[in-house]
Amino acid sequence: MAQVVIRSLNKKYEEVHAVKDVNLDIRDKEFVVLVGPSGCGKTTTLRMVAGLESITSGRILIDDRVINDLPPMDRDIAMVFQNYALYPHMSVYDNMAFGLRMRKFDRRDIAQRVQEAAEILGIHELLRRKPRQLSGGQRQRVALGRAIVRHPQVFLFDEPLSNLDAKLRVQMRVELKKLHDRIGTTAIYVTHDQVEAMTLGDRVVVMKDGLVQQVGEPLELYNEPANRFVAGFLGSPSMNFATVKVSRDNGAIWAGNEGLRIKAPPRCMDRLGRYVGKEVTLGIRPEDLRVASAADPAEVGFDVVVEVVEKLGSEILLDVAVGSDTMVASVEPSVRANIHDRLRLALNPERLHFFDMQSEAAIRRD
């Protein structure tokens, strides 16, 4: 039972303002992922929750108790590090028991809890080994085990899967998700990998340059990004952007540049209205583009030249030139396209995004 509340949290190093006014409410049993490019302040935020970094200003509360000045050991948290941080001179059992011994648990209790955790993670037969005798995935499990034996109020994960190879990472990601469903402890997870963020998080916090860009459920962030950064950061391949000029013609709003001219759907009319005559950034995800058919109205289509064809099996990625811009379209695997082909693509007008050129914020209904 633990909720974590972060209020106007700041961290300043001598020159750098690493974390700027972060506010977060993490509910009990929630799995929250902090995601962003390196240097965005996500790890610093996590380390402040852990008590490994001092707090410049602001407050962190766990279950309504301010923990700003508590040493790490008194915060009732457990942390899993990127490099596992297993104690190399201790066996797996001792690694997992260390935290309990430090807290003066009695011997039988320790044995029982370690066994329990070992069973959950399937590392039963490894208990006597030393960390150097384990593979990367096994070490990761031991690190997880060491965290769960303590039954802490909050789990902190600092890019725990980054040191694993791609296949193992996917596998451990699924296991982490299962583990969280089973144990249900509040968790804060830091990663730079947007796929991990989207798949693991009940809610995702996107950060950049020390600022929280957007907080929300994964699909909410994906479908309604608050700004251009969030839109471009989530999703792979990432969203296409083009600078377009907004104009009003025949009572409809049009967005166009040298390569395309799109009629904005009615629901965008009012919000784009005040940008008439100005430039905005148009965003469209690769999967919202398709090869135009005869049924598609002219105002959602535009002509492109294919530059690269990437056949991925389940889909084909077309890198295309649109005027002077390039875009990526994810199309059906049945599409036949070759380099230098001229194609007509259509987009799904309901899934268009518009961003202000200056603030980069999404242009939404007033």
Place this chain on the structure above:
Amino acid sequence: MIEGASWRRWIFFYIPLTAFIIALLFPFYWMLVTAVRPDRELYHPWNAPNYAPFWTLHPTLEHVRDLLTQTLFGTWMFNTMLISIAATAISLFCGLLAGYALSRLKFPFAGSLGTMIFITYLVPQTLLFIPLADIIRNFRLGDSPWALILTYPTFLIPFCTWLMMGYFKSIPKELEECARIDGATRWRAMVHIIFPIAVPGILSAGIFAFTLSWNEFIYALVFLSSPEQKTVPVGVTSELVRGDVFYWGELMAGALLGSIPVAFVYSFFVEHYVASLTGSVKG
């Protein structure tokens, strides 16, 4: 291994290596031969018939016996051992804590302090013994083991600190952070996690410190005067060279016996020692 024709291997590998090994080991061999050579062969003119400078057909232990019975060699060994162990223990203790603090704790001037400690190590002993002699006299420590036990750390502590600092820096700090989240105080994390991992580093610092104090000459020569207080390097050279008379047999026997403890310590810890020079903990 060098690839290519065998003559290349000989020119670039075997011959230089052999020359190097001979140059390195010959003094020890000379020491050994001289120590067991009887006097009548030792003081033979070089052009005498049957002169064989590189071996002897009549090995004898008489020099060793003389050394052990006619001189205070046993006392010197004891003195050297006592002083080396005490000085090493003090230096290791201080170096360990200082090295930890300089590599892990954030405090003002931590970086420049580390450099300053290193610079003190660079001040030559041949200069430092002059003011130190004054201090020793003022504290009335002259001619006692304390004179050396307390002055050796002046160069051993910087040395150990620097070495341990480097070693601690190679240990990921997450280990300690994890221990502190696990419920250990900084002190306990240091004692339970960091020090056990740093054992190879501690051992090599200890071996180095022990060897340096065992072989130290100039402080021992200046600060100690009575024969029964002397250490092996000073005792052997000052008591077995009388005027222009060199007791070569006893001198070499003394040198030989005196190097045994150091050789023993090295061979005992050599694995750890090598481990610490070639790297430490991997994630």
